[in-house]
Structures are given as structure tokens and as C-alpha cells.
Amino acid sequence: MSKRPPELAVEGLTKVFPGTRALDDLSMSVEPGEVHAVLGENGAGKTTLLMILSGVYAPDSGRVLVRGEEVSFARAQDAQAAGIGTVFQEFSLVGRLTVAENVFASHLPTRWLGVLDRRRMAREARELLRTLGSELRPDRSVASLDVGERQLVEIAKALSLRASVLLLDEPTSALSAEEAATLFEVLRRLREQGIAIVFVSHRLAEVFEIADRITVLRDGRLVDTRRRDEITPDDAVRLMVGRELSVLYPGRTEETGPARLEVRGLRSGPVGPVDLVVHAGEIVGVAGLRGSGRSRLVRAIVGAERRDAGEILVDGSAVRIDRPWQAVGRGIAFVPAGRMEEALFPRMSLARNLVSTCLGLVTRLGIVRAAAERRLAERLVRRLGVRARDVEQLVQTLSGGNQQKAVLAKWLALEPRVLVVDEPTQGIDVGAKAEIHAILRELAEGGLAVLMISSELPELLGMCDRVLVMANGRVRGALRAEEATEEQVLALAAGTAGEEAA
Amino acid sequence: MTEAVRRLAAFRELVLIMIIVVSGIVMSQLSEFFFTEGNLRSVVIGMVPGAIIAIGMAVLLASGGFDLSVAAVMALCGTICAYLLSEGAPIPLAIVGALLLGALVGSGNGVLVTFLRVNPLVATLGTLLVARGLALVITEGYNISNLPPSFVQLGQEGPLDLPWMVWIMLGLVLLADLALRHTRFLRQVYYMGGNERAARLSGIRVDALRVFTYVFSGTLAGLAGVLLAARLNTAVPTAGQNLELTVIAAAVLGGASLTGGEGTVLGAALGIAFLALLSNALTLLHVSIFWQIVTTGIVLIAAVSLDMLLRRRQA
Numbered sequence A: 001m002s003k004r005p006p007e008l009a010v011e012g013l014t015k016v017f018p019g020t021r022a023l024d025d026l027s028m029s030v031e032p033g034e035v036h037a038v039l040g041e042n043g044a045g046k047t048t049l050l051m052i053l054s055g056v057y058a059p060d061s062g063r064v065l066v067r068g069e070e071v072s073f074a075r076a077q078d079a080q081a082a083g084i085g086t087v088f089q090e091f092s093l094v095g096r097l098t099v100a101e102n103v104f105a106s107h108l109p110t111r112w113l114g115v116l117d118r119r120r121m122a123r124e125a126r127e128l129l130r131t132l133g134s135e136l137r138p139d140r141s142v143a144s145l146d147v148g149e150r151q152l153v154e155i156a157k158a159l160s161l162r163a164s165v166l167l168l169d170e171p172t173s174a175l176s177a178e179e180a181a182t183l184f185e186v187l188r189r190l191r192e193q194g195i196a197i198v199f200v201s202h203r204l205a206e207v208f209e210i211a212d213r214i215t216v217l218r219d220g221r222l223v224d225t226r227r228r229d230e231i232t233p234d235d236a237v238r239l240m241v242g243r244e245l246s247v248l249y250p251g252r253t254e255e256t257g258p259a260r261l262e263v264r265g266l267r268s269g270p271v272g273p274v275d276l277v278v279h280a281g282e283i284v285g286v287a288g289l290r291g292s293g294r295s296r297l298v299r300a301i302v303g304a305e306r307r308d309a310g311e312i313l314v315d316g317s318a319v320r321i322d323r324p325w326q327a328v329g330r331g332i333a334f335v336p337a338g339r340m341e342e343a344l345f346p347r348m349s350l351a352r353n354l355v356s357t358c359l360g361l362v363t364r365l366g367i368v369r370a371a372a373e374r375r376l377a378e379r380l381v382r383r384l385g386v387r388a389r390d391v392e393q394l395v396q397t398l399s400g401g402n403q404q405k406a407v408l409a410k411w412l413a414l415e416p417r418v419l420v421v422d423e424p425t426q427g428i429d430v431g432a433k434a435e436i437h438a439i440l441r442e443l444a445e446g447g448l449a450v451l452m453i454s455s456e457l458p459e460l461l462g463m464c465d466r467v468l469v470m471a472n473g474r475v476r477g478a479l480r481a482e483e484a485t486e487e488q489v490l491a492l493a494a495g496t497a498g499e500e501a502a
Numbered sequence B: 001m002t003e004a005v006r007r008l009a010a011f012r013e014l015v016l017i018m019i020i021v022v023s024g025i026v027m028s029q030l031s032e033f034f035f036t037e038g039n040l041r042s043v044v045i046g047m048v049p050g051a052i053i054a055i056g057m058a059v060l061l062a063s064g065g066f067d068l069s070v071a072a073v074m075a076l077c078g079t080i081c082a083y084l085l086s087e088g089a090p091i092p093l094a095i096v097g098a099l100l101l102g103a104l105v106g107s108g109n110g111v112l113v114t115f116l117r118v119n120p121l122v123a124t125l126g127t128l129l130v131a132r133g134l135a136l137v138i139t140e141g142y143n144i145s146n147l148p149p150s151f152v153q154l155g156q157e158g159p160l161d162l163p164w165m166v167w168i169m170l171g172l173v174l175l176a177d178l179a180l181r182h183t184r185f186l187r188q189v190y191y192m193g194g195n196e197r198a199a200r201l202s203g204i205r206v207d208a209l210r211v212f213t214y215v216f217s218g219t220l221a222g223l224a225g226v227l228l229a230a231r232l233n234t235a236v237p238t239a240g241q242n243l244e245l246t247v248i249a250a251a252v253l254g255g256a257s258l259t260g261g262e263g264t265v266l267g268a269a270l271g272i273a274f275l276a277l278l279s280n281a282l283t284l285l286h287v288s289i290f291w292q293i294v295t296t297g298i299v300l301i302a303a304v305s306l307d308m309l310l311r312r313r314q315a
């Protein structure tokens, strides 16, 4: 690489939150034309680093240098002005505005006298989204988008700045493999143009595909920075967690029990008719491309989305589920995909969040017992390994992965009979992922039925007993996950293979 | 700022009590009339309707809701109560009738907001006009006076030389505060205000709960109307102009947020107490009523801005 100063560098960066040293004397640099991956467990400080680089947080000590010059950002706009564009882990979109308006939020194109140039905005937004492989209409309101689509808009927004430094905090955690591949095409092109890219992800395969250098953080400290060819994925995991990792996926069931959840002739908007069965002890995956209707299907099952026709049976008897509370009453837990939008109460404590599904367990004579609440919360925190100062910490100040663990924890408290999960491990680090897989399997062995959506095909094939593949609102095939290959699933999802049964 | 100060600032009720005590001490220096039994008594009695309405408003704001109609409902219910009494209805019946009317208007608000998805600001502004108008229609704009003596007692006599309405207020504030903090049922209100979609998916019956919060608020407004009529021995159809704004201001001073999920009943009641004290102080200092309105506004803006600043630091 050239002798000129790195595009972006930090020296001795430290950031302390009450009770946590999120960053501790961190130094690293990013060269122009480099993709620099940052790895670390949940809560290691990755997001904190990116927040400082993008001007959201001020460091407690240490320096940030852009092209060799020390900078100090008072606001996020300062960082943008210095040529730093960011895709944040938590979405920063405005739901009521359109896709195009969100993409250009910080620099709306105007015509004469400051009149908004809507046409140009729509055109450029569409072009940006096309480069990301998305045909999203620029005039759609962001509120109507699913998590993956929002992620694409978020990326388009950062790209629209034409920044010289691009910071990406888990941009792919809600994307499918194809969408991620398209994003990488874009990143490669930007790299050739000399853009410096910082890339945070828990998906190691991706990191090793795209990164030139890899920096590993642990507890806010630098563990090591290495060139990609000097490190293997196993090394990376060892550096991250400080120990060897056990298997990523637990075993599968030998035999399953009676049908726990049965869906007959379900229709909801463009989805259906769909029939499916999940047996006690079974983990069934739902695969499909974006727009295949997998989220809509599971949401209709739990009463989160209108159901136009069809029957739902729990343990053999038909149940009425038009509203989520009815599903909860039947022991059906639903973990939605958007943790901040639909699962958590960001400004409440971890403990309050965790008992939100199961107040009954900590209530006597109508009174919520504070001590019981705390005990239950602490038990759940231990079970899922949520990293928090204590159960009184506000959920919005937890790291993204730890928020996701909290979402799962709050449903486990309910001791459900059916667990419906939409992207349960998004943003969760490799070590914790293995633990969550083990917990899911353990619950299934206890007689729980699990219905699971994941955009990560390897996870579906590794975790599930059966995988249903959806396309255009219908189930196109069911595969025994053990024998299925990614190619088979993708062929079904694309609608290029015939029906298959398992 | 140190951790200790930050903690303290988070415990809003304590801060308000301190401010009330300090301004009380300052006032007793500025006006010798301030610290007399008669003056304090009239301040406490004067804050009763506002404090009772503030209970409902605190719950409503915590749930992410909003109600502009409360003061008009108060006037309407007081009027109806007096009307029934003047027509010879027994006292309990007249009171229950007024409370039911409050509940009815509240349920109207609830249905508009919950099922027809009308913005709460617009929905309750509509019911405000309807209620205020009806109160004027029923009375043809006149006050209804000369209520039965045993009814008027509610607002004028009681133990320890304080009228019953004060004891009712104290009891309700205490009870509602504990209930909102500790009962399972009202805990759900915070979840709903914290994130409605998450609350729904967590199995909370959000729609029913939201209607309840409006019914609760409307009923309390009705009670405030009854007590005010008792105190004045008159039902005034134009009573409580702008009281809804004072109550919302008080709730926000007391820690509520218009985005929901926060606030307590005690905080809102203390907010009312503080504003009552402030207006009393300004009166004693011969500040005109018009300037009092300006001052209340400035206090509110200052308090909320300070709150935002502290919160930003915490984040």
C-alpha cells in the first residue's frame, strides 16, 4: 500500500459507559481501497467504534484521524462532511417518509429556489437500489417495508453520500445470501475506486470473502489485526471468544411426537393456501426469497397479520387466533424479525422487557412482585448469556446482539408449546449462536414445536429437521434438512424445481 | 454531572417535592399571608379538580394516549349532576349519572382513537367541543345553583377542617399511584406506551386496554365535575377553561412524556400542586392573571428543556 496516510485511523480510543468500558485504548487504521472487517463478540465494542467514527458519540480519550489529520466530530453531520458514510446497526429511517426521501434525507436534491426535485430523487434512489439488486419502488413508505428491505434502503442511503469512507455495521444480518452477494459486488467496485470500507459482521464466511484485513476486538480492546491470508476462520473465532468453539449445530431429533401445530388452508393476502404441520420435538424451517411470503405466513399463524381463510390447530384441536394475545394464550410464542420495532421496549429496563410476556409468573393477587420479577429476569439473562451491567440496564443501551438475546429470553420465560421465530439469530455472535441453537434443540427435545425463518440457509439446513421452501406465497416443497443441499432449496425457492415431498 | 445528581434527577417526584418546599419557603419570606392556614387551605382545595383529572391523564400519557376533552367533560358532568339534582334526583343517583356520562364520553374517545384510528389530538378536540357545547345547551348558558346541602357538604366540609373532596383526591392519588406502579393490569399501560407493536405481540390486549384508559380518564373528569359543583354550590358550564392544558403541563412536569411509556400519578399530582402554588404566589405578589398564564408556560418550557438536556446526557 501507498506511503500516504491511512484514510481513517484511530489512536488510543477509549469510551466508557456507566458500568462498561466499551472501548479501551483501541488503535487501528483503514487504507483507501481496503475492506477492513471488525470482528468481536456481542458487546465487544464494534458498534461503539463505528458510532465514534460517525460522530454520534464523542470518545472519552484518544484521537480520530482522517487522511492523517486529527478530527473531532461534534455531530453526525460533521462526519458526513468529512466524507464518512455509515450504515448503522439500528435503523435510522423515518417510517412515514418514502424510500427516496429517506435515501436522500441528509442532502435532498433541490431545484431552483430550493424546490424539492422529486423526479431526480426518485430516479437516483431507484438507480442506487438497482445497484444493490433491489427493485424497490422509491415512492413506497418505509413503514411498509420488511426488515431486509429497510436494510437495503439504509445501505442506499449511505451510498448516496458518495463518501470516501464507508462504515457498515452488520449490513447483512437481515439480508439473504443473494442480496449479500450483490452488496459485495458493490463493495468490491467501491474498493476499486479507492473507498475505505469498515465492515462489521458476525457471518464469518462473508468476512473471509470480502475483507482484506481483519481486526478482532474483545471487551473493547484490540486483540489483533491481520491480513486475511494470515488468519483462518477458526483462528478468528478463537481470538474473538478466547477459547475453542464447540459445534455450531446440535444434533437432530430421532423421533418426533404428535402434531403440535397444524395449519390448514391458510390464506392471508397474497399468501396461501398453505398447509403445514409441526410435531412436538420438531424444528421446521421456512425458506424462501424476499417476497416469497414466509414472514407473512408465520405472522398470520400467530395473529399478527390478518388471516383470510384457514384453520389453526394446537395439539389437535382447532383454536381461534385472530389477535396475538389469543396465540399467546394458547402457548404460541412469536419472535418477530425487527427487534426494536416489534419486540422490545427500548426505554425500559432489561428486567421489565423480559417479564413483558409473562407478567403472570411474577404477579400475586394482581400485584407485580418486584423481587420475583428481578429473580426471573436474572435467571433468563443467565440462561441466554445476555451481557448487561445488570437487569436494570435500559434495553436501548445493550449491544445489538444482546438485545436479540433479550428478545429470545422474553419468550422462553413463557414456557411456550409452540415457538415461531423470524430470524432468531440475526446479529448474534458465533459463540452465542451455537448456544442458542443448542437451547432451541433442547427446548424441542422437551416437546416444543419450533417453526423458524432464517435468511441464512446454512443455519436452516443445520438446525432444522425439515425445511419448507416457499415461493410466491405457496409452499413449493418440503425437504429433509439433513439430506437437502442449498442448491435444492434455492431451486425450489426460485420456482425452477417441481414439487418434492419429504 | 455526578452520578448522584443524575440519579436524583431521575427520581422526578423527589425533585418536585424539593422545588415545592423551596418555593414555599421563599414565598413565606415574600408574603406574610402565604403561610397562613386560610391561604394554604384554599390552594389545596383549588387544586382538587386538576389533580383528579391528572390521575387519568398520567395513565393516558403513560399509555401513549392523549386527552384534550377532560376539562369540558368535567364541566358537562358537573352540569348534568346539578341538573339531575335540581330535578329532584337522589344524590347518589345524580353522582353516578355524572360519572357514567364521563365514562361514556371517554369510551367515545377510546373507540375513535382505537378502532377508527383517529389521531387522539383530533378525536379529543372534537369531543371537547361536543361536551362543552352540550353543557351550554343544557343550561342555556346559565349556572345551576342552590344544590342540596348534603351534596354541597362534599366540597365544603370534612374531617380536620378540610372538605371531603380533598380527602377523596388524596385517597385516589395514592391509590392510583400505587396501582400504576405495582399492579399487573396497569403495568401493561407502560408496555403499550413504550412500544405498542411489541406490546401487542407480547400478548397484551392493546385495543381493550386503550379504550379502558380513555374511559378511566373520562370517569375521573366526571368526578372532578361533581366535586367542583359541590364546592361552588353551583354548576358552571364554562368551568375549567384551559384546565386540560394545565393538567397536561403538570403531568409533563411530573415526568410524563408525550411519546408514552413514562410518568407516574404522583408526579402528575405534584405537578398540579406546584402549578397551583405558583399561581397562588403570583396572585399574592399582585401579578396579573394574564402574566400568570405566561409564567406557567415559561416554567413548563424550562422544565421540559432541562429534562431533555439531562436525558441526552444520560444516553
Ligand SMILES: Nc1ncnc2c1ncn2[C@@H]1O[C@H](COP(=O)(O)OP(=O)(O)OP(=O)(O)O)[C@@H](O)[C@H]1O
Pocket: A017, A018, A020, A021, A022, A040, A041, A042, A043, A044, A045, A046, A047, A048, A049, A089, A387, A388, A396, A397, A398, A399, A400, A401, A402, A427, A429, B315
Ligand atoms: N448508550 C450506552 N449506555 C450504556 N452502555 C452502553 C451504551 N452503548 C453501548 N453500551 C455498552 O457498551 C458495550 C459495547 O457495545 P457495542 O454496541 O459497541 O457492542 P458490539 O460489539 O457492537 O456488539 P453486537 O455484536 O452485539 O452489536 C456493551 O456492553 C453495551 O452494553
Ligand SMILES: [Mg+2]
Pocket: A046, A047, A048, A089, A169, A399, A400, A401
Ligand atoms: Mg453492534
